[in-house]
Amino acid sequence: MLIDHRTYTCRPGTLKKQLELYHAYGWAAQTRHLGMPVAFLTTETGDVNTYVHIWMYEDAADRAKRRAGMQADLEWISYLDRSAEAGYLLKQENKLMLSAAFAPAPRRAK
Template sequence: MIFDHRTYTCRPGTIKKHMKLYEDHGWAVQSRHLGTPVLYGAVETGDVNSYVHVWCFDSAADRAEKRAAMAADPEWQAYLKISAEAGYLASQINTILTPAPFFKTPDRG
């Protein structure tokens, strides 16, 4: 099992606009391909122009397969185009994590 932890930073004053754009154009297609994330939330302290989402996959191969299918989906490509044109995102950091041996992974049902 692996976790894909992603932190995105928006230009100041645009995070609410970006989250609405994602809700309207990205959420359905992304969750259709990747399932329900473990977490999807806005940062409340620190860099408040950021948001984080964490996805759980069975393996690196499972992640690659699901992300490739999403990347090939015309609906996802349309979202990426709309997002790029809006220009709200400033940076992105992706981290792959493996759970500690004692951690009980959440039920993804």
């Protein structure tokens, strides 16, 4: 299993607007290609201007295939344009992670 852990940081005061934009224009396209995320979280303490998505793939090839389909989806492209125009996001940090041998991640539902 390959875990894709993504942290997004928004300009102060824009987190709610960014999540509303994503839900309205990005969620359907992204989940159509990637499936449901393992988690989609907002920060309660610490940097409260951040949110996290965690996605699970069989391996790097599965991730590449799913993401290529998403990147070609006109609905997803439209969301990216709207998000860039809104300017709420300051940065994005992605980490591709593997489970420790003694604590394997649960299998993703097909």
